[in-house]
Amino acid sequence: MNKWFKSGSPWIWLSAGGVSISLISVIGLLWLIASRGLSYFWPADIYQFEMLDQNGKKTQIIGEIYDRESIPARQLSHLQLDLADAEEVERLLVKTGNRELVSLDFRWILVPQIIEQSTPEDIVLIERRTNGNFYGYIDALILDGQQVSLDRLPEMLARVTEFQQQMEELQKVDIGAINYQIERLRLQERKHRLEQTLTPDTEQAISEQVTELQADYQQLEQELLALRAKVSRDQLKMRAMDGQIVTINFEHILKVSFNNLLHFGEKLMMFFSQIASFISDDPREANTEGGVFPAIFGTVLMVLLMTVIVSPLGVVAAIYLHEYAGNNALTKLLRIAVINLAGVPSIVYGVFGLGFFVYMVGGSLDQLFYPETLPSPTFGTPGVMWSAITLAILTLPVVIVSTEEGLSRIPGSMRHGSLALGATKAETLWRIILPIASPAIMTGIILAIARAAGEVAPLMLVGVVKMAPNLPLDGNFPFLHLDRKFMHLGFHIYDVGFQSPNVEAARPLVYATALLLVTIIVALNMTAVSIRNRLREKYRTLEH
Template sequence: MTLSAGRGPWIWIGKQAVKQGSLKQWFKSGAPGIWMSGGAVAIAVIMTLGLISVIAVRGLAHFWPADVIEARYAVPGEAPRTIMGEVVQAEEVPLERLKGAGLPVPEDGPKFMTRELIKLGNRELNGSDFAWVVGDWLQDQKKPTDVIALERREWGNFYGYLINVKEDGKIVAEGEAAIPTLRERLDRISELADQIGQLEKVDIGGINYGLERLRLRERGLELDNALDATAQADLAAERSELEARYRTFEDQLVSLRQDFDRDSLTLRDATGRETEVRLANVVHAYQPNAMSTLQKLGFYFAKLWEFLSTDPREANTEGGVFPAIFGTVMMTLIMAVIVTPFGVIAAIYLREYAKQGPLTRLIRIAVNNLAGVPAIVYGVFGLGFFVYVLGGSIDQLFFRESLPSPTFGTPGLLWASLTLAILAVPVVIVATEEGLARIPRSVREGSLALGATKAETLWKVVLPMASPAMMTGLILAVARAAGEVAPLMLVGVVKLAPTLPVNLNYPYLHLDQKIMHLGFHIFDVGFQSPNVEAARPLVYATALLLVLIIAGLNLSAVAIRNRLREKYKALDS
């Protein structure tokens, strides 16, 4: 758009009228760079929000109790068969693709046909949980309200019709009375499972831990030539007490397991085959087609909480991710506690005490370059130095009785945290140095003029004013370290850790123990799972959870930084 004003034509750029003759000056003023920068930021924000939205939709939809369809699948040239399951995905595919899969598609039909991914369940009967079918060949689709979906501890889901409920092989309920009986006994199974878990992990686990400590103490006395008759008698008395408690808990466990394995139920699948399922193997039983929206919403949030608070099962493709959440947060917090003092001390030395010369400049260049070293290199360094050299030396000095089994000479929580600290310390050093450099020289001179020593000036004046910059470095360190996976696979993160590194056994925090991590969990479920289709939604859900945890840690640090910035704003000005 042009307009005449004064001596020559004008053009509109945004809301600004610029004379055509001065267009070159407008470019030289830097305004186009501002527009380009703003546009780039807007595009980056939109792409980030879009990515998070895709992850959230695909991940969170997994917990919704989808309806179960029953249909007759009639493939041209084959006998029709009845299938039952959840529709997971539908897409339009060209005929050439279906022909390449060996399907008898019509030559003169449409160019595209609908293909649907059905979660069939019933793995012991069908051989696989999922199957692709052509949607145009599904006939007489219906959603029976009496279809029951079982979520099991093993073998995935089962879809069918409930025939009866049995106790010790005898029918106790069938027909319409079977559903209330099933729910009642499933609640009982859930309580028994909690009691068995408490006995196995806490009570019996604690006794086994105590017996192992007794064995190590006996071995230590033997190495020190101090295993006399008195020591042997004391150890035998303690061992007898622990074994007596173990037998008591073992009897309780046997009794609970007998009750746990008592009930079963009989179901009929879509083809009419009957299958008996142990109720001890069932986690949830529900009728999705008969549930109202409110009931589905309650089930959805219960499943979401289960995902956050329980252990994984079925090769990590089912259940929750609580051990991975705990391991990620614990390792990140330990890393932050380690990296902050070392990074701050190094920055203080380089800025306040070191002689500014070629050597100092070389150290700064090295620190900046360390921030760009690939993460896997830090993992190799951590494995070679922390695990084998430092951990092996600690075992030789303090854990001789455990050898040749390593205690700290094997990957664990401590070495994973230290490796992440080494990876993130350059970021903290650079950010802290920049914060120290921004403190006005007059502030230091005023403190010294009032009689304070250099150390007092540094501790009481300079460091508090530079604390927002330190928090900025910590934020960047947490953001980088919490999402790293490659180095952790070498120094302490595993596919499945049976117990948490924090428990009631002395010393309560077990730094030598291996942990789970959300980043490695995503890699394992997404690329190492034997059941890819079942694992895919959990990959999205776990990725969203990892993003939220990192964002929560960062927001907490940002809040602390802003509070410190407001506190020392007057001094800075």
């Protein structure tokens, strides 16, 4: 036993056990997130429950079963239930929707109170733009003010989808572009007035352009109102679970589905369709409904900008510390500072970014280059650029340390050989040292991406918001608007999970968004790893 300990085998087994436990924990966590998140997109059966309430009156409840749990029977002693001395009672969490009729989307029902449970084939689930889902039976279909056969429902859904696409294009593309141009002309005129360079000819030219744009705006607004009028004439009359007739305009309807009629193949197609919609659509209903495309776009854009900023800064700093800086007190102080920066809490970086970059640098830029917009700030407010720079500083120590370690592994004989052949020190660095150290540089960038993509605390101070009306990238010059605020998947998880007005509805959405964030981080890391492996293979011969 003593020889076995001295041989070092126990520490090898302990290391292997630690790695195995970590791997199992990570796989288990991913499995939990994936199972809870992907179940959010599966089209569940819709149940109709016939129940007896506390007063013995029959009621009807329609909805999807979201969860089941058992509670101690003694907690229900105040209810007049025949539990037959049972110790536990099962209850169901049912999503009933129909917000215009009931105050909550979800309700708990006790299994002993259920008289009959069924899944009628004619129950309809309507996904709406506002007020969440509606569950019930179709009573009548109204097209252009007249009742028509239910067979025309797919035709009407296709028609309203086409109208909605046209209205969205008019609002976001055409009308949005006109508003943007009018605002730029207003700022241009104000800038001329501040600089006292506004001539009558310039003022008249700007006025003519504004008049022309306003005329185009009026024409587009008339087209938009006409489309809304066409959509508003189509209605769907629904019979809710309590027998009430509710009229739903087609302009509020996104999808109508008979979940209980779907076979496995159709449910699978709808499953992937809902995942695609989740990825490509905008959020609705305080982020508890719809998709997360703005958050995906903001996360990826911010990480890419951060990578572009931190990579050259980290590599140049590492080259200076390893290749040029002397072994003196200043260099030691710089190394200690880099190590200490890696341990600073991320929220401190957010406070620094808000105070220095946003208020000081951004405020100075506004005074120098955008005086016509003041007091409304342009760069003197949180935005995607300041978020990227703040995270670049946060991840800078990781890139510096990784790059410097890669440089230290290169033998000095290679440097001496290059210099002996007549190359300058700069040529040696560019053609010999950096190519060999490129895998280590990519390792630092991979670690920086992994940390930056999951950071939320500093972003809350320097750019991220709950809901961004416009993406940082659009069709208006200069196309990439680095001054705009943006949405982020990490903050979206926090907001939906802890700030949502409807906790039960938000719970599966939290898992789905977390799974998407992990997937994006893994995809970014795998891309960087593949680049690193190619560089390693390319310069393997040179390294040896």
